[in-house]
Amino acid sequence: MSVTFIGSAATFGTMGNGQTTQNLFILENKLCSRRIVNIRSLVVQMDPTTGTLATVKPIINISRITALPNDTITTAGETLSKVPFDTAQVSDFGVMASGATLADGGPLRAIVASPGVTSWRQYSIRLASGFGQVKSEDNLLISNLIEPAAYHLYPGQAMLITVVSVSGANNPSTNRWFAQTVWEEETFNTRVISGTVTNNSLPVNGAQIVIVIADDIFMTNSRIWSTTTTNALGAWSANVPVGRVASVYSQHRDGQTLHSAVGNPYLMT
Amino acid sequence: MAKTVLYTGSAATFRTVGAAATTQNLFTIENTAGSAVLVGVRSLVMQLDATAVLTAVMPLVKTTRIAIPTGGTTLAKVALDTSQSSVANVIVRGATASDGGGATAITATPGGIIWQQYGMRVHTAVGQIASPDYPLLPSLVSGSPLVLRPSEALLVQVVAAAGTSNPATNHWFVQCVWEEFTVT
Numbered sequence: 357m358s359v360t361f362i363g364s365a366a367t368f369g370t371m372g373n374g375q376t377t378q379n380l381f382i383l384e385n386k387l388c389s390r391r392i393v394n395i396r397s398l399v400v401q402m403d404p405t406t407g408t409l410a411t412v413k414p415i416i417n418i419s420r421i422t423a424l425p426n427d428t429i430t431t432a433g434e435t436l437s438k439v440p441f442d443t444a445q446v447s448d449f450g451v452m453a454s455g456a457t458l459a460d461g462g463p464l465r466a467i468v469a470s471p472g473v474t475s476w477r478q479y480s481i482r483l484a485s486g487f488g489q490v491k492s493e494d495n496l497l498i499s500n501l502i503e504p505a506a507y508h509l510y511p512g513q514a515m516l517i518t519v520v521s522v523s524g525a526n527n528p529s530t531n532r533w534f535a536q537t538v539w540e541e542e543t544f545n546t547r548v549i550s551g552t553v554t555n556n557s558l559p560v561n562g563a564q565i566v567i568v569i570a571d572d573i574f575m576t577n578s579r580i581w582s583t584t585t586t587n588a589l590g591a592w593s594a595n596v597p598v599g600r601v602a603s604v605y606s607q608h609r610d611g612q613t614l615h616s617a618v619g620n621p622y623l624m625t
Numbered sequence: 626m627a628k629t630v631l632y633t634g635s636a637a638t639f640r641t642v643g644a645a646a647t648t649q650n651l652f653t654i655e656n657t658a659g660s661a662v663l664v665g666v667r668s669l670v671m672q673l674d675a676t677a678v679l680t681a682v683m684p685l686v687k688t689t690r691i692a693i694p695t696g697g698t699t700l701a702k703v704a705l706d707t708s709q710s711s712v713a714n715v716i717v718r719g720a721t722a723s724d725g726g727g728a729t730a731i732t733a734t735p736g737g738i739i740w741q742q743y744g745m746r747v748h749t750a751v752g753q754i755a756s757p758d759y760p761l762l763p764s765l766v767s768g769s770p771l772v773l774r775p776s777e778a779l780l781v782q783v784v785a786a787a788g789t790s791n792p793a794t795n796h797w798f799v800q801c802v803w804e805e806f807t808v809t
Contacts, residue, residue, distance in 0.1 A: 412796045415724070420707070474703075476800055477672075479674055482754050483753055487752040488751075493755075508705060
C-alpha cells in the first residue's frame with residue numbers, strides 16, 4: 357500500500373443550533389472510493405463568546421458510521437475544500453469532507469447522519485462568567501496515539517463529529533465551533549486478475565472488460581471497480597483489492613453485432 | 626520474541642455523575658481468564674466538568690491493577706481498523722448506561738496505585754472552565770503499554786476526602802486506547 361494524498365479540511369465557524377445534538381463535521385470515504393482513509397488528526401475548537409453556562413458543558417463525540425449522507429440525495433451539510441500538503445497529490449473523488457455551514461457564522465445546513473458508537477469524546481469549554489482571558493485550544497477528538505494506530509475509514513465508512521448537550525440551552529447560537537482534520541489516503545493491497553476474450557476461438561481485440569467488486573458473494577456494497585480493454589491477443593489484466601470478491605463481464609461489437617461474453621463471477625481475491 | 630498486534634481499539638464511558646461518596650469506581654478494562662491475548666493499555670484519560678464550587682481538597686483519581694470486576698455497564702469497543710476484531714475476553718465497563726444516567730456500580734477492590742491524578746475544582750465560579758485530558762497512566766505507556774495478562778484488570782477509582790467533595794454536580798468520563806497482542 358502507498359500513500360497517495362495527505363491533506364486537511366476545516367469547517368467554517370459554526371453556531372450552536374440550540375438543540376441537544378448537533379452534527380458539526382463529517383469525513384466520508386464513499387463506496388466509490390479507491391482509497392483507504394487514515395485520520396491523523398481531528399480537533400474541535402469553540403468560543404462561547406457571550407454565553408455563560410452554569411451547568412454541565414457540551415461533550416463532543418466522534419463515531420464511525422456506515423450510512424453515509426452523501427451516498428443518498430439528502431441534505432448533508434456543506435462540502436468543504438480538501439487542501440493537499442503537496443499540490444502534486446490529488447485526493448480521491450470518493451473522499452468528501454462536509455461542515456454544517458457555508459460561511460463563518462452563516463446559516464446552518466444540517467448534516468443529516470445518525471451517530472454510531474462513540475470512539476472518543478472531549479468536553480468543550482464553558483464560561484462560568486465572562487471574566488478575564490478566554491482561550492480556545494485544540495480539543496483532540498482522537499487519542500494522540502495516531503501513529504501507527506490511526507483511525508482507518510474503508511470505502512463506505514465515515515467519521516462523524518457530534519456535539520451532545522443535556523439541553524438545547526447548553527449549546528446556544530453564541531457557541532461558535534469549528535472542526536478540522538488531517539488525513540492521508542492510501543491504496544489498497546491489490547493482486548492481479550487476468551483473462552482472455554475469444555469469439556469462435558479467435559482472440560477479440562478491443563473488448564470492453566468491466567470489473568465489479570463487492571464485500572462478499574452476496575454482492576454487499578458492490579460497485580464498479582475499473583474497466584479495461586483487451587489487446588490484439590484478446591488478453592486483459594487488472595489490479596483488484598485483496599479481500600474483495602471480483603466479478604468480470606465482457607462485451608464487444610463485431611460490426612453491427614453486439615456480443616456479451618460469459619462473465620466470471622465470484623472471483624475471490 | 627515477536628509481538629503481533631491483533632487489535633487496537635478504544636472505548637469511552639458515558640458522562641458519569643459523582644456518587645456523593647468517598648469512593649466511586651468509574652471504569653475498568655479486564656482481560657478475563659483463558660484469554661489468548663495480552664492487553665496493552667496505551668492511553669487512559671479522564672475529563673471532568675465540576676459545575677459546583679468546592680473549597681476543600683479535590684478528589685483524587687487512582688488507577689490500580691485488580692482482579693476481574695463485576696457489575697457496571699459493559700461498554701462498546703471501537704476498532705481503529707474495522708478489519709480487526711477484539712476478543713470476547715477483553716471487557717470494558719463504565720458506571721452508568723447513559724450520559725448523566727443512573728448509577729450501575731462497578732464492584733471491584735482497588736490494588737496498589739499505579740498512577741493517580743487530581744481532577745479539577747472550581748474555587749469560585751468565575752471565568753473559563755476548561756476540561757483537558759487528565760492522564761490516568763504515565764504518558765510513557767503510549768510506547769511501553771501497561772500489560773494486562775489473563776485474569777487481570779485495571780480500575781479507575783475516584784477517592785474523595787468526603788462525599789460532599791464528589792457530588793452529583795461532578796460530571797466524569799473516562800476513555801481508553803488499548804491493543805490486543807500475542808508474543809511468540
